[in-house]
Amino acid sequence: MSAGITIALDAMGGDFGPDIIVPAAISALDQHPELNIILVGDEDILRQSLNSSRASGDDRIRVHHASQQVEMDELPQHALRNKKDSSMRVAINLVQDGVADACVSAGNTGALMATARFVLKMLPGIDRPAICTALPNLESHTWMLDLGANVDSDAEHLLQFAMMGSVLSEAVDGNSNPRIGLLNIGAEDIKGNEQVKEAAQLLGSGNLNYKGYAEGDDIYKGGFDVIVCDGFVGNVSLKTSEGVAKMIGQFIRQEFSRNFLTRLAAVVARPVLKAFRHRIDPRRYNGASLLGLKGIVIKSHGSADALSFSNAIKVALVEVRESVPERISNCLQHHLDQELTQ
Amino acid sequence: MSAGITIALDAMGGDFGPDIIVPAAISALDQHPELNIILVGDEDILRQSLNSSRASGDDRIRVHHASQQVEMDELPQHALRNKKDSSMRVAINLVQDGVADACVSAGNTGALMATARFVLKMLPGIDRPAICTALPNLESHTWMLDLGANVDSDAEHLLQFAMMGSVLSEAVDGNSNPRIGLLNIGAEDIKGNEQVKEAAQLLGSGNLNYKGYAEGDDIYKGGFDVIVCDGFVGNVSLKTSEGVAKMIGQFIRQEFSRNFLTRLAAVVARPVLKAFRHRIDPRRYNGASLLGLKGIVIKSHGSADALSFSNAIKVALVEVRESVPERISNCLQHHLDQELTQ
Structure with missing residues (x-):
């Protein structure tokens, strides 16, 4: 060799x-x-x-x-x-x-x-490995971890995930100061479970570029380079995303094949639909890192x-x-x- | 009155x-x-x-x-x-x-x-209220709860959510035997956290039509009438779905407005795109129940x-x-x- x-x-x-x-x-x-x-x-x-x-x-x-x-x-x-x-x-x-x-x-x-x-x-x-991958967003992509290696991650684990994600974004994207988000929920009553609240404290006091809580839609909006969460939540979020994208793809196909006129529209729109499919093609995002x-x-x-x-x-x-x-x-x-x- | x-x-x-x-x-x-x-x-x-x-x-x-x-x-x-x-x-x-x-x-x-x-x-x-709403799937819709009223739900709470979701599906859809799923993750190593494993036992031994674990993509695939989860996970999953749908909508708009030809294709495809947008219009699914x-x-x-x-x-x-x-x-x-x- x-x-x-x-x-x-x-x-x-x-x-x-x-x-x-x-x-x-x-x-x-x-x-x-x-x-x-x-x-x-x-x-x-x-x-x-x-x-x-x-x-x-x-x-x-x-x-x-x-x-x-x-x-x-x-x-x-x-x-x-x-x-x-x-x-x-x-x-x-x-x-x-x-x-x-x-x-x-x-x-x-x-x-x-x-x-x-x-x-x-x-x-x-x-302490624990984490599964990390890049997901497309409106700006470019978001590194998300953990996607299912761990359940019941505590605050210290979430901090370690943030450090690893930050390094990955720096190394792969040449991003000198990756913006870190901590996945949380929006219901005003509670603002997260105990682990998340503790992790927010740890992340805020470290030397990472911690930008605060991210909600589920922030993954795809942009605004964060890295979003960290427990592996149970991350895996559900990833699979949910796949489910939504597949359903939408199926709905588009169904609407374009409804009758003669819509099939004609599909022919005209083919190059556009092809470019669109390329942008959300999950194959382009294959390859998750065990960090x-x-x-x-x-x-x-x-x-x-x-x-x-x-x-x-x-x-x-x-x-x-x-x-x-x-x-x-x-x-x-x-x-x-x-x-x-x- | x-x-x-x-x-x-x-x-x-x-x-x-x-x-x-x-x-x-x-x-x-x-x-x-x-x-x-x-x-x-x-x-x-x-x-x-x-x-x-x-x-x-x-x-x-x-x-x-x-x-x-x-x-x-x-x-x-x-x-x-x-x-x-x-x-x-x-x-x-x-x-x-x-x-x-x-x-x-x-x-x-x-x-x-x-x-x-x-x-x-x-x-x-x-013990606790739960937020429940219907989400569209390839067949019709899935009732999902809890969407953020609770964090750290234990097995008994998940069982209560399942009963309430089952009643709602029965009452609203006239579904005589709603299929219940318990949201879990697919990583083979662990198959869920302790609460989920315990809840699976409770659900399996009750008189609900419990169909086993559901993964994130099952929400939008169909196959379950009701999917239950902790409110933290449910809220992240819901917000993630909104994020994916918005990003995809934005990508479609961007691709159709790229140049003269694609804008022409957009005119031809307008009725199809309108029908498609109607199908995923989140306004049609507005109104979550506090059960x-x-x-x-x-x-x-x-x-x-x-x-x-x-x-x-x-x-x-x-x-x-x-x-x-x-x-x-x-x-x-x-x-x-x-x-x-x-």
């Missing part, structure tokens, strides 16, 4: 496995000259898939055998104990051993989280297609280039030093 | 007060022959507004004076103590005194909740226009017709009787 950045892919993970992961890998190699890829999984299947592709003989891609596979509905603890030679586990091992700079998996989220945590360990000062680990692990949507999975590879590439875990670690160290001198 | 159903309106509440509430009342009177309305608020302002309208002299609408007004950002406890003659408080008093069958307010949610709870009291067996009280109180969106506010009046009317609080009370009694005989 040539010098550059090496990414290990859990090539058996996700709903479609090598059928979409091999083409996604080849497309990513075309786009990123500095990229090397290790396909981790069943050697026979992967070699066959590679040999019949135009990447056959390319020394930037190679196969690393793993005899097992984590099922999509397998319990994390079961996978951890019984699947020590799974494509997921071996891909993470390659990161731990320094053979790969990052890994990408479309497999079982819980198992990926548990395995990554077990193999790579947490950064000092971080807080001593290594880079990117989770792709399980049902990702090749375009979508190659976006997740790109996210991994950017995080390697920007040394995201080291930067999170430095930010934390800085925060701890400040606390000690206070 | 003639016989029929009488609804008291907090005519000073919301962002626009009488300017939209008086026209909304008149439009509701036109639509519902059995409806009588009491406008509660500043007598001079309301009389002036009524006299210059076509409802002048209509004996189905009258004014009831209230000298104070609850501010949109006023603390609930402050309103409760210091605004005993507010339009909101007096409208609720009219329900308590049996003069009105229900009341509708676009005012401060927290104050409305606190005042309604103080004046009307909770139904026996219900669990010994009386009917409907909360309108603060920024509601006349069409929107008249929808909230319609929600109140339906709940009066269907005796929603009595039905909730009966359902609870039935549940308690069952528990005693077990």
